[in-house]
Amino acid sequence: MADEQKGFSTPAKVTAISAALFLVSLGLCAVGGDFMSSQAGFLTQTGILFFFLSIAGFLVGIAWLLIAAIAGSRR
């Protein structure tokens, strides 16, 4: 069974980091929403950047995991 999970490590890392990035992006955007100063604008922009990076990371990580699972089941 353990053989079926070969190659899961990297996509799992990508998925885990994306989840953490998503949570941070929510926090950054919430702070930006509360305080509309120039500094908060930077925080909001960073939050939006993190948000899209995390979505991209999720898509890549989960697709990669699926491919690794299919490859593992054929091994």
Added chain:
Amino acid sequence: MFHPELHPVFETLAYVGGYSVYKFMRKRQGDALSDERRWLIIASTAVGALLGSRVLGLLEQVPGRGFHWQQIFVAGGKTIVGGLLGGWLAVEVVKWIVGIRSRTGDLFAVPLCVGIAIGRIGCFLAGLADDTYGKPTALPWGVDFGDGIPRHPTQLYEVVFLAVLAFLLWRWNSRPHKTGIVFRGFMAAYLGWRLVIDFLKPQPLVHGLNMIQWACVVGLAVIAAGELMPRKETKDG
């Protein structure tokens, strides 16, 4: 003194700090799981924590502000209790799918204490912008978060509680123990703590408890039921 923009900084430090302690503990005490399986567990924890934290964060706001679908897309609204329960549930589902039958959470107990404690410092420094402050108090250590009213610094109470809990769990984990019991001990202690400390927070109540406390009750009931039901332990690689 209070700067809401410090909250995401400490949140990031919490993830980094928690992960560093996990790496240290895994190297020190070893791991029955392979790297591949451990990373699957971590990824499922992270995704489950994200969903759980967001769902309970939104539910928490329902008694006070009602529910509107647009809130799903509004930033903020995350809870640690939702993250812990969501992460735990996701891990159990993924373990069932990939066929891991052993308990896997002991390595996470102390890192979670460290991560949550660091995050709580950010909650404290965020002041009134973060909904984690306590009710007004006349006690000498009451903190004015900016509205002129001394309040219980519930975030700092939690930091102290987590420091003590981390020390106890570290010692427990260093001694021979039944697999999984340290993580369940952490969950029971933290959910029990939140059930009690949230009475000091000015949150809207539903039948005497706030939504986070109701989630704690559910989590504690699941832990108690798990202790009463026998479980066949196996070794996974």
